[in-house]
Amino acid sequence: MEKSVDIINAMQLSDVNPSLRDPVEYRKSGLSLNHIVGCPLDCSYCVRHLFGNFDQRIPQALMTDKQAFEQFISHRYFQPHITPVQLFNRATDPMLPEVKPHTHNLLGLLDQAGLTNNVLIITRWRVTPEDCESFNALSNIKLTILVTYSGIDDPKVEPIKSSIAANSLRTLFRHSRRYRALLYWRPIVPGLNDSAAHIAQAAQLAAHAHATVFSGLFYRKEIADYYQSQGIPEPYSSTARRKLLPLEEEQRLLRMYEAHAPGTPIFRKTSCGVAYAHQQPDYNGHFGITELCDTCPATQYSTCKAAWKTPDEALLKSLCATLGVDGEPLVTDRAIIVRGLDEQRRYFMQHTLGYQVHDADKPHHYDRHGRAEAQRNL
Template sequence: MPILSVAEQDQLREELRDVIEYRKSGLSLNWIVGCPLDCGYCVRHLFDNYEMKVPRALMSDDDAAKMLLGNHFFQPHITPIQLLNRATDPMLPRVKPHTLNMLRLLDEQKLTNHVLVISRWHIGPEDCAILNSFKNIRLTILVTNSGIDHKAIEPVDSNIAAKSLRTAFENAERYRVIHYWRPIVPGLNDSDEHLRRGLGLTNHAHATVFTGLFYKAQIQEYFKVHGLPEPYDEGPRRKILPETLEERILTAARTFGTGSPLFRKTSCAVTYAHEVADYNGHFGIRELCDICPVAQLKRCEDAWRRPNDQEVDEFARRLGGELVEINNRSIVVSGLSEQPRYLMQHSLGYQVHDVARPHIPNHHGRADLGWPTIKEPQ
């Protein structure tokens, strides 16, 4: 794959040129940008490169791997890693060889970190054979499937992802497979039939995550300009999944059953599939856990420890922030952006929240939109 010249890279937004970003589900490595799939709600709108349809590399695979392993946030065997989850699909024909090569480079370091690969494109048996060959990394393939039928919003046939999910699951030996049921959006894919189809795919995964839509201003504007049905009147910072929609999903799951359990959070599903405790420490937010399998609750309970106040205070200060308090749900800090907060969270296995952006109990870290009732935590 050709590498973008310095002049070409200078035309990209700074966020795209910054190859590594720490996100809640892991340290995200994005050394290839550009995607032809045209999903209307894609986060590429946020980086002004939605029209970049041909994937291009910012650097070589080797250089990207060195940058990741040398990143000041990276901790061997601890830091979860995500590959190419921001500006392309890692299983596109032009991108797939680089995805598989990066997995090989990480595995050869004998790292046992979680590595997440998220795709909605074709995964064949020959791909699964390679994915099974990695001996050290804890590899999870998350297959995105929304079931949205509106072709102007999602031109990609959802049957592609459904087939990939089945194939990946049938052939899984060393890696694990997540049904990434997202985004679920009122009026687009929340009919009873959509829910039945989504629940049916839980039979072809080790775990299932259901979640809503990022509808930030740039995506909202795209919907308006193209005359697409606008699901919400606002574009909040967090994902939107209204309370009534969540309850309908959970009710449908109780009615029709599931092949694999449902989870609200990605890391909960990933760690359940690998039979380890949640690296994000969600166990402190007990209302998140009311749908979790008993065995996973036990793993998380055994691993969950309230950290020492002095150690956390020193940790926060080293990162340039300040400890506000440690309670039974989370560490609360001030003056820290998301990336250092995630470093603390993954290092300590305990939720870390910004005092300026409080998490409302029972909203599950989602946007307040569609959640009119505030309940006290149990």
């Protein structure tokens, strides 16, 4: 019998980083529920560095699953059947032995509520055939399991062997009926896991997934500070707000991937991979960012094109007024450009309209959507 996570008491709660005490937060691919905090996997580049809880290795819960579920579905940004949902992707791994009973419980609660939202689970840990049967028993939500795999074999960078994730992906794909399993090939770091052999291994693994999504390294100051404290060679000479993967490196990677796995679907964006796997339009509205579509299969391109439309003017005006946009929005054939909205409100607008929403003060340049300028440490 798997042990559940203990609930944090009031005294322990005072030690939790304030940014982690609210369990509901919008992240790029969906509204995220994270009422369990703590992970023992110790990946050096983990986003937990940003929330000051990297050293908390024993998962603990901020509240019960039922309380978290109620708080989530009553959140001001949650829209039934529309909002993409993510579980436990900020402060723990959803398939850790003590966490996964909560993962299955929450999936059940979402499903029993009759919701048809996309639900994403991201893991690099062990998934069993029994887990797969539980996933297959869900009848309403559109569930996607994204298995994080890097192929990195330096234990200082990634202590957990990539073979664990590879085995989980194979298990998920073999047993899948109602859910979809994606290879989440990340982070790709030049000079660390981008050799011909690394790319060949990932391409072979892609045969055991409904789609592949790849991305570079999320390298913030807090992560760079940790690298320095641990004596880990820094891959880049500067940090960035967006993920780092040089354009020429991406192009080389895609050429080699295609050579090893011709015709195997690969995407730059999570929502694009999820949409393809479930045969639906991209819920993040990336179709307007045309350079992202060059790896997209023709059938998926047609699906997104058929659903693509200019935002309803009245609805956009109402959203801008309600959310507090400064001035008038600019609607282009690529995105809605606004000023004065934080990420939370921009993502809410984006998922409501199915159209990209960008911050005027943090522009997305052509062929650099979500990609920072990268300077390697040689």
